[in-house]
Amino acid sequence: MAIIELKQVDYQIDDKKILDSIDLAVEPNDYLTITGPSGSGKSTVLLLMAQMATATAGNLYYNQTDIAELNPVEYRREVSYCVQRPALFGETVADNLKFPAEVRGVEFDQTRAVDLLTKVQLPASMMDEKIIDISGGERQRIGLLRHLMYVPKVLLLDEITTGLDAENKAIVWNLIQAVHNEDQVTIISVTHDQQEIDSAKKMIQIIEGSIGK
Amino acid sequence: MNLVVSNLSLTLVTGLVLVALFISYREKLGLNKDIVIGVIRTVIQLTVVGYVLKYVFKINNWALTVLMILIIIVNAADNARKRGPGIDNVFLISFIAILTSTVVVVGTLIATGSLKMIPAQIIPFSGMVASNTMVAIGLCYRSLNTSFRDQRQQIIEKLALGAEIKLASKSILGESVRAGMSPTIDSAKTVGLVSLPGMMSGLIIAGVDPVKAIKYQIMVMFMLLATTAIGSVIACYLAYRKFYNTQMQLK
Structure with a gap:
């Protein structure tokens, strides 16, 4: 039974068709890699799955329920969308890691934050760092950790290793693998990274707005 | 009341508008039309408002x-x-x-x-x-x-x-x-x-x-x-x- 399913999904801006009749079913605990040429519409598929945009035709289902019928806020807490080059907010790294707790109106779990930082080889003292002082690799890791303070059911990743050096890339992917294997999080990852494409278990290609044969 | 603006004074002060028009003309600012429209609107709008307020204040x-x-x-x-x-x-x-x-x-x-x-x-x-x-x-x-x-x-x-x-x-x-x-x-x-x-x-x-x-x-x-x-x-x-x-x- 699919956790996320797209049926005959179109997405259009003005007269320009970005996605055309996309049919896709993602099973729980799948690790789906989406690839394809730049501008083919693969990031738009993630935007629709993240409920950041609405399909102009067709339906998206989350656990067999049309996502149009779900509360967008609740849905986004379960299906978490992480972008390429995240914009950190507030002043410090802690402001970013505290945000998911603020969103839920609960106490910030400092132990969890430190544990996650350790997993991506960052010291606990990183919490007090000003966001303007941290490197691109650290920024990407912090951006990702925000989505893992509360383990989502599905993690949508939009080219999150683009622009990272080999070392940072390995750190990020180790964490994603751990989240997938240990926490049974379904991963849907848009990527251009050859290494990731080569090791993909399930993969689709999106070409000119359609799923490639 | 210390200050009374007579109609004659007001007419003479119109000369200040000419200063603005002259600067706009000399510097080729293209504002002459806007200045003239602004002046006409100021006079008409304020005159109307003046009489309306006078009436409204009076009938209370x-x-x-x-x-x-x-x-x-x-x-x-x-x-x-x-x-x-x-x-x-x-x-x-x-x-x-x-x-x-x-x-x-x-x-x-x-x-x-x-x-x-x-x-x-x-x-x-x-x-x-x-x-x-x-x-x-x-x-x-x-x-x-x-x-x-x-x-x-x-x-x-x-x-x-x-x-x-x-x-x-x-x-x-x-x-x-x-x-x-x-x-x-x-x-x-x-x-x-x-x-x-x-x-x-x-x-x-x-x-x-x-x-x-x-x-x-x-x-x-x-x-x-x-x-x-x-x-x-x-x-x-x-x-x-x-x-x-x-x-x-x-x-």
């Missing part, structure tokens, strides 16, 4: 006074609307913000005995409140439009982390309310040092003792602080929702 009818205030508020809301392109229902939002700040502030002035319930006092103060709210909420709209455009990525990420739209917009709301209030706060700090405000100058020119005139000016400054705060908060909190659709997505 509450319904007519309320109507005058509503006309001022509608005009102010229409002007503020132009500062918020792309924001749905911006006229209605502006109207609610200006109406509320006018009712609260002028109502407080009446309740505290600072103003008398007569058209000659209520109408000019309502005009001051409405025009200052109009300027403040215009600045709020500009800030909202700019911030929602510049911080789009950040908002999307906050939504993606499961934030309600109010929390996702919190920093923008703060910035925008500040943008609306800042000019009034700045002018409260420099009032009397940089400029003598219009109300106080008017009273002094009309022969009122400056020490008495400052009492009015202090009242006006307090009034404007409340005015811009109320107007900015209402306008921002009503307008930010218009940047999202019903699915809580950024438009």
Whole structure:
């Protein structure tokens, strides 16, 4: 039974068709890699799955329920969308890691934050760092950790290793693998990274707005 | 009354308009037409308002006074609307913000005995409140439009982390309310040092003792602080929702 399913999904801006009749079913605990040429519409598929945009035709289902019928806020807490080059907010790294707790109106779990930082080889003292002082690799890791303070059911990743050096890339992917294997999080990852494409278990290609044969 | 402007004096002062026209002509600013239209509108609008106010003050009818205030508020809301392109229902939002700040502030002035319930006092103060709210909420709209455009990525990420739209917009709301209030706060700090405000100058020119005139000016400054705060908060909190659709997505 699919956790996320797209049926005959179109997405259009003005007269320009970005996605055309996309049919896709993602099973729980799948690790789906989406690839394809730049501008083919693969990031738009993630935007629709993240409920950041609405399909102009067709339906998206989350656990067999049309996502149009779900509360967008609740849905986004379960299906978490992480972008390429995240914009950190507030002043410090802690402001970013505290945000998911603020969103839920609960106490910030400092132990969890430190544990996650350790997993991506960052010291606990990183919490007090000003966001303007941290490197691109650290920024990407912090951006990702925000989505893992509360383990989502599905993690949508939009080219999150683009622009990272080999070392940072390995750190990020180790964490994603751990989240997938240990926490049974379904991963849907848009990527251009050859290494990731080569090791993909399930993969689709999106070409000119359609799923490639 | 110390100051009386005779028709002859006023006609001679028209020469100052010629100075502006001359500069526009010499510097090829292309403003001649606008200057002429501005001058004609000033004369016609103020003449009409002068006679209307004279009539309204004379008959002292509450319904007519309320109507005058509503006309001022509608005009102010229409002007503020132009500062918020792309924001749905911006006229209605502006109207609610200006109406509320006018009712609260002028109502407080009446309740505290600072103003008398007569058209000659209520109408000019309502005009001051409405025009200052109009300027403040215009600045709020500009800030909202700019911030929602510049911080789009950040908002999307906050939504993606499961934030309600109010929390996702919190920093923008703060910035925008500040943008609306800042000019009034700045002018409260420099009032009397940089400029003598219009109300106080008017009273002094009309022969009122400056020490008495400052009492009015202090009242006006307090009034404007409340005015811009109320107007900015209402306008921002009503307008930010218009940047999202019903699915809580950024438009």
